[in-house]
Amino acid sequence: MEGAIKKFMFVNRKAPYGTVYALESLEVVLISAAFDQDVSLAFLDDGVYQLKKGQQTKGIETKNFSPIYRALDGYDIEKLYVEREALAARGLSEEDLLVDVTVLSRAEMGALMDEQDVVLSF
Numbered sequence: 001m002e003g004a005i006k007k008f009m010f011v012n013r014k015a016p017y018g019t020v021y022a023l024e025s026l027e028v029v030l031i032s033a034a035f036d037q038d039v040s041l042a043f044l045d046d047g048v049y050q051l052k053k054g055q056q057t058k059g060i061e062t063k064n065f066s067p068i069y070r071a072l073d074g075y076d077i078e079k080l081y082v083e084r085e086a087l088a089a090r091g092l093s094e095e096d097l098l099v100d101v102t103v104l105s106r107a108e109m110g111a112l113m114d115e116q117d118v119v120l121s122f
Helices: 021-034 045-051 067-075 084-089 106-114
Strands: 007-012 038-043 079-083 102-104 118-121
Touching: 007 021, 007 045, 007 106, 021 038, 021 067, 038 045, 038 106, 045 079, 045 084, 079 084, 079 106, 084 102, 102 106
Parallel strands: 007 038, 007 118, 038 079, 079 102
Antiparallel strands: none
16 A cells, blocks of 8 residues: 555744744755645744745845745645735735735635644644
8 A cells, every 4th residue: 555645734823034933844844745745835823924025134144035935836835825814914915925825714724724634833
């Protein structure tokens, strides 16, 4: 019996800088995709800032890793979901994001999470 493909969702709730969570999430996402799993990313709360265009990190002396998000589809990671309420609460819209995403309501996001085999929160 071959290894079954599992649905992995990585939930990103933290701002991109100031903690290691966002970068660690990206690393685990890329590893999971390398093992041909069904990978999706969800961005909730301050996690929506991870996808914001025009990030400037020079002032905080941190590497800007946001270009990695644009490279994800090269790894067949094309399922990026953003919570509508999280965007609205932060004055952001889909046009402010640097990659194509599917915007879902909080209820739709919850239903999608219920369909996953593994949900990891960062």
